[in-house]
Amino acid sequence: xxxxxxxxxxRVQHVPQRGHYDRETVHTILDEGMVxxxxxxxxxxxxxxPMNYARDGERLLLHGGHDSRLxxxxxxxxxxxxxxxxxxxxxxxxxxxQYSMNYRSVVVVGAASEVTDPAAKRTALAAFTDHFFPxxxxxxxxxxxxxxxxxxxLEVPLREVSAKIRRGPISDGKPExxxxxxxxxxxxxxxxxxxxxxxxxxxxxxxxxxxxxxxxRPGLIRAGE
Amino acid sequence: xxxxxxxxxxRVQHVPQRGHYDRETVHTILDEGMVxxxxxxxxxxxxxxPMNYARDGERLLLHGGHDSRLxxxxxxxxxxxxxxxxxxxxxxxxxxxQYSMNYRSVVVVGAASEVTDPAAKRTALAAFTDHFFPxxxxxxxxxxxxxxxxxxxLEVPLREVSAKIRRGPISDGKPExxxxxxxxxxxxxxxxxxxxxxxxxxxxxxxxxxxxxxxxRPGLIRAGE
Numbered sequence: 001x002x003x004x005x006x007x008x009x010x011r012v013q014h015v016p017q018r019g020h021y022d023r024e025t026v027h028t029i030l031d032e033g034m035v036x037x038x039x040x041x042x043x044x045x046x047x048x049x050p051m052n053y054a055r056d057g058e059r060l061l062l063h064g065g066h067d068s069r070l071x072x073x074x075x076x077x078x079x080x081x082x083x084x085x086x087x088x089x090x091x092x093x094x095x096x097x098q099y100s101m102n103y104r105s106v107v108v109v110g111a112a113s114e115v116t117d118p119a120a121k122r123t124a125l126a127a128f129t130d131h132f133f134p135x136x137x138x139x140x141x142x143x144x145x146x147x148x149x150x151x152x153x154l155e156v157p158l159r160e161v162s163a164k165i166r167r168g169p170i171s172d173g174k175p176e177x178x179x180x181x182x183x184x185x186x187x188x189x190x191x192x193x194x195x196x197x198x199x200x201x202x203x204x205x206x207x208x209x210x211x212x213x214x215x216x217r218p219g220l221i222r223a224g225e
Numbered sequence: 226x227x228x229x230x231x232x233x234x235x236r237v238q239h240v241p242q243r244g245h246y247d248r249e250t251v252h253t254i255l256d257e258g259m260v261x262x263x264x265x266x267x268x269x270x271x272x273x274x275p276m277n278y279a280r281d282g283e284r285l286l287l288h289g290g291h292d293s294r295l296x297x298x299x300x301x302x303x304x305x306x307x308x309x310x311x312x313x314x315x316x317x318x319x320x321x322x323q324y325s326m327n328y329r330s331v332v333v334v335g336a337a338s339e340v341t342d343p344a345a346k347r348t349a350l351a352a353f354t355d356h357f358f359p360x361x362x363x364x365x366x367x368x369x370x371x372x373x374x375x376x377x378x379l380e381v382p383l384r385e386v387s388a389k390i391r392r393g394p395i396s397d398g399k400p401e402x403x404x405x406x407x408x409x410x411x412x413x414x415x416x417x418x419x420x421x422x423x424x425x426x427x428x429x430x431x432x433x434x435x436x437x438x439x440x441x442r443p444g445l446i447r448a449g450e
Binding site: 097188202 | 238239263264269275293307321358367372373409412413414415416419421428445
């Protein structure tokens with residue numbers, strides 16, 4: 001598939017070599033993330049709210065209660081920005097000004113619309129669930145229609161999209177810096193899944209299913225790995 | 226100190242019991258985070274960009290190059306929103322509609338101004354460095370004035386602020402759900418620091434300092450913990 005076309009709103013300007021517009025890079029970042037930060041404007045004031053999301057092909061899915069003011073605002077088709085950021089590491093410079101982070105982020109500019117067709121909504125909710133736990137989307141088949149009716153599902157097409165990536169140590173070409181005796185490098189960061197904790201409402205002899213005890217999800221390592 | 230006063234822009238509306246306005250809760254979340262998502266508006270379009278930040282008393286600090294369009298925009302005193310989100314766990318429901326996340330977030334509404342006084346700027350950069358690595362702020366003393374001049378430092382006062390926290394398993398009071406045989410609970414998530422990786426420019430006999438090999442920072446665990 002062709003790359004996303006950078007626009008004035010999505011082109012990475014400050015350090016252009018950190019910008020990426022190919023679908024594979026964008027999709028990989030979006031598939032690892034679990035939370036996006038949704039930006040919208042109310043009376044000239046920007047608001048940024050964390051929301052779960054899922055990627056399904058060339059759209060991002062959001063969901064929430066029909067009674068949520070946030071969901072109502074987004075469903076109205078106002079201009080929004082959805083940003084996903086994965087923290088990959090702390091970059092330790094030789095001086096504080098060089099401290100930085102390694103990260104991968106995606107910015108999506110556009111507008112949301114509501115998925116209202118009942119079958120399309122069920123498909124979207126299955127995709128949503130699969131994003132968190134691959135394979136669990138099949139559970140949507142057993143969901144009460146009433147619960148589906150209460151849930152609002154929004155979709156945002158992936159049209160104006162860019163990724164930004166910072167990798168590696170500081171760029172420091174000065175020979176005298178190398179002989180300074182000051183250590184520099186990276187402390188890699190990973191998101192770790194600890195062993196599952198059963199809810200008090202679970203019978204004491206009910207163990208977590210295997211795919212909960214060992215979640216296999218891009219971007220998530222298990223404790224001890 | 227008195228609580229932050231919730232306003233129409235910061236009061237948590239949808240699930241009010243998740244809203245927190247006391248300084249200790251807000252400060253604890255801000256001190257654990259390393260990245261905020263900065264929202265601002267350009268020609269009616271919201272943009273959300275990840276940025277490192279630090280809390281220093283009752284202000285958040287941001288920094289960047291003077292030549293960054295983002296920094297120039299924020300320094301202009303436009304309305305902004307800074308949001309920090311810590312992911313604490315995946316909440317596994319008995320049905321997909323109950324899947325959720327445990328998280329702690331803080332929303333700060335306001336405007337940034339630039340710190341220009343040289344001594345105040347040095348103090349701010351030391352606070353910035355200490356936020357990532359407690360104790361490393363002392364390194365700022367040795368920083369070249371030229372590098373400090375090239376770095377823009379912005380501050381945002383903590384005035385309109387709220388925290389939002391979701392904790393625990395799903396709320397599920399129905400007796401038939403308990404006997405359904407379907408497991409429900411939480412998969413706790415933690416940010417893990419892996420062993421430091423030396424930059425290629427480091428002499429091979431230069432080991433990472435102890436506080437890099439064992440970073441002690443709220444919200445960060447070490448591999449194997």
